[in-house]
Amino acid sequence: GPKVLQIPSHQIIDMGQMVTLNCDPVSNHLYFYWYKQILGQQMEFLVNFYNGKVMEKSKLFKDQFSVERPDGSYFTLKIQPTALEDSAVYFCASSYAGGSGNTLYFGEGSRLIVV
Amino acid sequence: GEQVEQRPPHLSVREGDSAVIICTYTDPNSYYFFWYKQEPGAGLQLLMKVFSSTEINEGQGFTVLLNKKDKQLSLNLTAAHPGDSAVYFCAVSEDYAQGLTFGLGTRVSVFP
Numbered sequence: 001g002p003k004v005l006q007i008p009s010h011q012i013i014d015m016g017q018m019v020t021l022n023c024d025p026v027s028n029h030l031y032f033y034w035y036k037q038i039l040g041q042q043m044e045f046l047v048n049f050y051n052g053k054v055m056e057k058s059k060l061f062k063d064q065f066s067v068e069r070p071d072g073s074y075f076t077l078k079i080q081p082t083a084l085e086d087s088a089v090y091f092c093a094s095s096y097a098g099g100s101g102n103t104l105y106f107g108e109g110s111r112l113i114v115v
Numbered sequence: 116g117e118q119v120e121q122r123p124p125h126l127s128v129r130e131g132d133s134a135v136i137i138c139t140y141t142d143p144n145s146y147y148f149f150w151y152k153q154e155p156g157a158g159l160q161l162l163m164k165v166f167s168s169t170e171i172n173e174g175q176g177f178t179v180l181l182n183k184k185d186k187q188l189s190l191n192l193t194a195a196h197p198g199d200s201a202v203y204f205c206a207v208s209e210d211y212a213q214g215l216t217f218g219l220g221t222r223v224s225v226f227p
């Protein structure tokens with residue numbers, strides 16, 4: 001079936017440094033998402049993105065977070081600067097259409113450890 | 116906002132037996148319901164998408180029941196086999212613009 005690829009699968013980074021998580025969504029998909037899962041907690045919505053713009057973001061999407069997808073390349077989540085509480089698994093997802101009922105396809109997640 | 120409680124967190128099932136995972140949600144306006152399966156080292160794989168108008172949904176080797184009165188969504192694995200060993204997540208949505216609300220997940224282990 002359709003696959004979403006995430007790079008890197010794991011990253012350890014010093015607090016205060018910048019990190020970029022990369023997502024290669026399903027090729028014909030137009031809507032892109034990031035979810036965050038802290039160890040032992042539920043996966044939570046961070047942001048969705050369409051047509052070059054953030055459509056919706058949750059309170060977890062701090063000012064230090066940014067997303068972009070320049071010219072059809074990777075959909076990225078950048079955290080600058082990182083904080084200890086950013087340690088989590090970040091899941092990227094994509095869908096062909098937005099709105100309720102459309103199926104999201106998820107990647108395997110990128111495990112970020114901030115030390 | 117929406118809250119989703121999923122139980123149990125862990126489930127050990129003998130091969131050939133059935134198993135049930137239940138999610139309870141809070142928002143009566145929830146309209147779309149999903150079950151995802153995550154095998155080790157893999158992404159979340161959609162098992163089934165359920166609309167609020169359909170109470171019984173048959174899949175291959177499982178059934179999803181939606182009880183809107185009690186605001187419960189269940190995944191019933193019938194005749195479990197080793198390939199069913201995974202973490203299962205329920206997710207609920209009123210509107211995608213707000214994102215999916217996930218349960219905590221249930222780790223299912225099928226033993227011979």
